[in-house]
Amino acid sequence: MAEVTNHDLTELLSARFGEKITNVQEPYGLLTIETTKDVITEVLRFLKEDGQANFNFLTDITAVHYPEKKHGIAVVYHLHSMVKRIRIRVKVFIDQHQPTIPTATSLWKGANWMERETYDLFGVKFEGHPDLRRILNMDDLGVHPMLKQYPLEDPNRVDKKDEYFGR
Amino acid sequence: MNNQPVYTDNDPQSELVTLNLGPTHPATHGVFQNVIQLDGERIVSGVSTIGYIHRAFEKIAEHRPFYQITPLTDRLNYCSSPINNMGWHMTVEKLLNIKMPKRVDYLRVIIMELARISDHIICNTIIAQDTGATTTFLYLFQYREHIYEIYEEICGARLTTNIGRIGGFERDFNDIAFAKINKFLKEFPVALREFESLLNRNRIFIDRTAGVACVTPEDALSYGWTGPLLRATGVDYDVRVSEPYASYEDFDFEVPVGTSGDIYDRYLVRNEEMWQSVSIIEQAMEKLKHEPAGIFHADVPEFYLPAKEEVYNNMEALIYHFKIVMGEIDAPKAEVYHAVEGGNGELGFYLINDGGRTPYRLHFRRPSFINYQMFAPMSKGMLLSDAIINMSSMNIIAGELDA
Numbered sequence: 001m002a003e004v005t006n007h008d009l010t011e012l013l014s015a016r017f018g019e020k021i022t023n024v025q026e027p028y029g030l031l032t033i034e035t036t037k038d039v040i041t042e043v044l045r046f047l048k049e050d051g052q053a054n055f056n057f058l059t060d061i062t063a064v065h066y067p068e069k070k071h072g073i074a075v076v077y078h079l080h081s082m083v084k085r086i087r088i089r090v091k092v093f094i095d096q097h098q099p100t101i102p103t104a105t106s107l108w109k110g111a112n113w114m115e116r117e118t119y120d121l122f123g124v125k126f127e128g129h130p131d132l133r134r135i136l137n138m139d140d141l142g143v144h145p146m147l148k149q150y151p152l153e154d155p156n157r158v159d160k161k162d163e164y165f166g167r
Numbered sequence: 168m169n170n171q172p173v174y175t176d177n178d179p180q181s182e183l184v185t186l187n188l189g190p191t192h193p194a195t196h197g198v199f200q201n202v203i204q205l206d207g208e209r210i211v212s213g214v215s216t217i218g219y220i221h222r223a224f225e226k227i228a229e230h231r232p233f234y235q236i237t238p239l240t241d242r243l244n245y246c247s248s249p250i251n252n253m254g255w256h257m258t259v260e261k262l263l264n265i266k267m268p269k270r271v272d273y274l275r276v277i278i279m280e281l282a283r284i285s286d287h288i289i290c291n292t293i294i295a296q297d298t299g300a301t302t303t304f305l306y307l308f309q310y311r312e313h314i315y316e317i318y319e320e321i322c323g324a325r326l327t328t329n330i331g332r333i334g335g336f337e338r339d340f341n342d343i344a345f346a347k348i349n350k351f352l353k354e355f356p357v358a359l360r361e362f363e364s365l366l367n368r369n370r371i372f373i374d375r376t377a378g379v380a381c382v383t384p385e386d387a388l389s390y391g392w393t394g395p396l397l398r399a400t401g402v403d404y405d406v407r408v409s410e411p412y413a414s415y416e417d418f419d420f421e422v423p424v425g426t427s428g429d430i431y432d433r434y435l436v437r438n439e440e441m442w443q444s445v446s447i448i449e450q451a452m453e454k455l456k457h458e459p460a461g462i463f464h465a466d467v468p469e470f471y472l473p474a475k476e477e478v479y480n481n482m483e484a485l486i487y488h489f490k491i492v493m494g495e496i497d498a499p500k501a502e503v504y505h506a507v508e509g510g511n512g513e514l515g516f517y518l519i520n521d522g523g524r525t526p527y528r529l530h531f532r533r534p535s536f537i538n539y540q541m542f543a544p545m546s547k548g549m550l551l552s553d554a555i556i557n558m559s560s561m562n563i564i565a566g567e568l569d570a
Contacts, residue, residue, distance in 0.1 A: 027501050028261060058391055059506075062530040064519060078504060078517070078532075082388075082404050089504065110391030113540040121225070136218040136569060145226060152223075152230045165493075 004052055004084045006031040012053060016046055023091075032089040037101045040075075040092050044107055047079055047088065055079040055088060061104065061114035063122040065096070067148045072096035075124055077104070094124070096147075103129040121146035183211060186551075190219050194297070194555045197565020201543065208550050213543040217536075221569040228529040232494025233259050233333060234472070236529065241327045243533060243567040246289050247282035247510040248328045249318070254507035257412055258516040259333045262503045263496075265465050270458035271335045272414035273451045277348065278321070278330055279413070279507075280444040280451075284355070285314045286510025287395075287437040287444075290562040294434055295366055297559045298375045307362045313351050320344040334471035335464025348452065356445055363438060376430040380545060380557040383428065391537040394512030395436045396561060400428030406508040417454065418447050430560040470496055494524035509534055511562040535567035 006026055013021045013033065020043075023034040035043050047055040059078040066072045071093035080087045094101055103126040104111040115126040116135040123144035126132055134141065143150055158164065189200040198220050203213040224239045231239075240255040241248035253275055260267070267275075288311045296304040315325040321344050322330045322337065330336070366372045382392075384400040397404060405422045407415040423439035425432030464471050472491055477484035490496060500522045506515040512534025521527040538561055546554045 028503050030504055032502075057388055059513070060515060060517065060530070060532045062517065064528045076517070078515070082402070082409070085409050087504070108391065109386075109389045110537055110540060113536065114391075117536075134218075136221040138218070145223065152226055 004054075004081075004086060006086075009053060009086070009088065012050070013043070013046075017043060030087055030089055032091065034091045034093065037092050037094055040090070041102045041104070041106070043090060044077065044079070044104055047090075048107055053081065053088075054083045055081045057082050058104065058108040058110055058114075059087070061111060061118055063118045063124055063146075065122060065146065065148050067096070069093070070095075073099050073122060073124060075101055075118065099124045100127055101125075102127050105129055120144065123147065182206060190216075194558070196293070196558065196563055197568065199539075199563075199565055199568060201546075203543075203546070203551070203554075205551060208552070210546045210549050210551060210554055213546050215539065215543045217539070217568050219569065220565055224531065224570045225529055228526055230525055232492065232524055233496070233498075233526070234492060234494070236526070237329055237331075238327065240531075241329060243531060243570055244286070244509055244511065244514070244535065244564045245326055245566050246564055247286035248326065249278045249282040249330045250286075250507060250509050251514065252328060252331050253279060253413070254505065254509070254514050255516055256331050256333050257507065258503060258505040258518055259498075261505050262498055262501060262518060262520060263333075263467075263470055265334055265467050265470065267335065267413070267465055268458075268462050269414060269417075270455065270462045271464060273454050273458065274336060274340060274463065275331070275413045276415065276418070276451045277448050278318075280447045281314050281317060281348075281351075283508075283510055284441050284444050285311045286562070287441050290510075290559070291362075291434055291437050293559045294376070294430065294556060295372065297556045298372055300366065300369070300372065303362055303365050306365075307358060310351070310355050310358055313347070313355070317344060317347045317351065320347055332464065332472055334467045337472070338474075339461060339463040345452075348448065352445060352449060352452070356442075359438070359441055359445075367435070367438075373431060375553070375556060376434060376560075378427070379430050379553050380549065380560070381427055381429045382541070382545065386541070387428065390541045392512065392541070393534055394509065394538070394562075395433055395440065396512065396538055398422065399425035399432040399436045401426055406506050406513050410506065412505070412507060418450050420447050430556055433560045498522070506532070511535060511564070511567075512538060531570055533567045533570055535563050535565075536570070539563050539568055 009031055010024050020035050020039045021033050025032045047053045057080040059080045062076050064074045073094050073096045075092045077090040115129055118124050119132055120134040120136050121144060184205045186203050186205055188203055189195040190198050200216040201213050204211040228236050228239060237252055240251040243251050288307055292304040292307050318328050319325050321340055322328055382400050384402050387397050387400045401424050403422055403424050408422055420443045423436050425436050468487055473484035473488055478488045498520050500520060502519040504517045506513050514534055515532030517530040518526050519528040
């Protein structure tokens with residue numbers, strides 16, 4: 001089985017999706033790309049089904065919240081090609097006021113709970129998900145607790161403020 | 168598959184019974200619930216509910232410096248806490264580009280393999296227990312106790328261990344610890360062989376497990392299964408081999424795989440992995456003899472917590488101690504994913520650091536959470552008693568499931 005490198009994958013994706021693939025990086029050797037939500041399903045499908053890439057395994061789906069950015073929620077997919085022994089990270093930045101993105105459950109059954117968890121913690125609505133309910137928190141919680149506007153502790157506590165420690 | 172609950176409405180014409188299995192039920196291995204519908208003893212549908220012990224670890228981690236996250240990790244899969252501890256430490260070391268001395272790597276391998284044995288002992292003996300074989304459960308379980316004594320000798324704790332530090336171990340293994348490891352290596356194989364001879368060809372055990380809850384490799388991959396569950400279906404995937412960490416590439420071991428993906432294969436795969444782990448520990452003990460003694464951490468004073476005696480008597484050490492504990496270390500702004508082979512699958516840490524005192528985001532890829540998803544769909548059509556054994560064979564740890 002021919003080895004496939006990060007460079008090969010980048011070229012492959014760029015040839016197929018052109019400018020939809022942006023911000024290609026390799027932190028600690030793990031190829032990381034950004035794309036947009038209108039093509040994310042095709043990108044994932046391509047990565048899964050293309051003979052050269054062969055990312056047969058969905059390792060994880062999660063999200064990150066950047067409140068200061070316009071598109072403040074990054075949905076992060078970690079894929080793994082067990083055949084080629086290579087991983088890839090795909091990020092999609094979406095509007096935090098309308099956090100919607102197509103579901104990946106049509107490609108991997110395991111995406112179901114991962115997306116439910118991301119919905120529960122970040123409020124990302126996965127369109128087409130068969131059963132998008134909260135999974136870890138109770139149904140009537142009312143907030144999506146991993147968003148940065150929900151602090152862990154009482155914000156009025158003074159003993160934890162950096163300024164009192166010269167920071 | 169449709170996972171929606173189907174509740175009966177006490178219709179006298181209906182022959183289905185709704186059964187709440189859990190949240191606290193002796194057969195559920197932790198606090199989680201399955202609402203199942205039974206037609207006689209056969210399961211018609213089921214829905215899993217988790218989150219009863221959800222402790223918001225990811226949120227807490229965003230508010231803690233790297234060192235103080237360690238106690239969160241060993242409360243994930245508490246049956247093999249050291250693997251979780253070290254997985255986290257190795258993630259931070261990857262972020263900080265710290266290279267470990269070989270001796271530390273070998274010590275880590277010893278501890279992680281002991282943890283794997285401990286994890287598999289629990290799982291396999293519980294499968295036996297759920298088929299009615301209490302003797303085997305009690306017999307092999309005492310060796311988990313021996314492993315806990317080794318942990319205790321090294322770090323003072325037994326279950327939630329906090330073994331290790333970023334950059335190595337807190338202290339070197341003493342002679343008693345090595346003696347206990349040697350004793351374990353001598354005694355455990357005898358017990359394991361006996362355990363196997365009690366069960367492997369036991370007619371009742373085979374009847375209850377062989378051909379039950381078979382999973383195809385395609386389904387296992389699609390559901391994101393890893394670890395012994397995936398390997399029992401015949402997929403040869405082990406993080407220790409595919410992306411070696413802690414010098415696993417120096418060791419000679421095999422990755423056992425099954426053929427049919429049923430409960431019996433999962434049991435056999437775990438047993439074989441215990442043999443492989445014993446062999447790995449023996450190799451590591453041998454390799455340690457060729458390494459200079461007394462090295463138990465990397466030479467990185469800016470990241471590695473100084474020894475307590477130093478902190479009390481040396482100003483520099485005190486300053487470093489404070490800086491490290493308060494999280495004021497110079498970590499690059501970056502994101503890193505690091506995976507280790509946990510007792511029940513790929514345990515991944517996805518860490519984003521923005522240069523602050525705490526991680527900007529930390530996500531745990533918990534194998535129990537991802538593996539358990541398949542339980543309700545695969546239970547359809549199964550006998551209730553088989554589903555119970557199936558649950559034991561999936562090695563679901565509630566702490567890791569909810570995180």
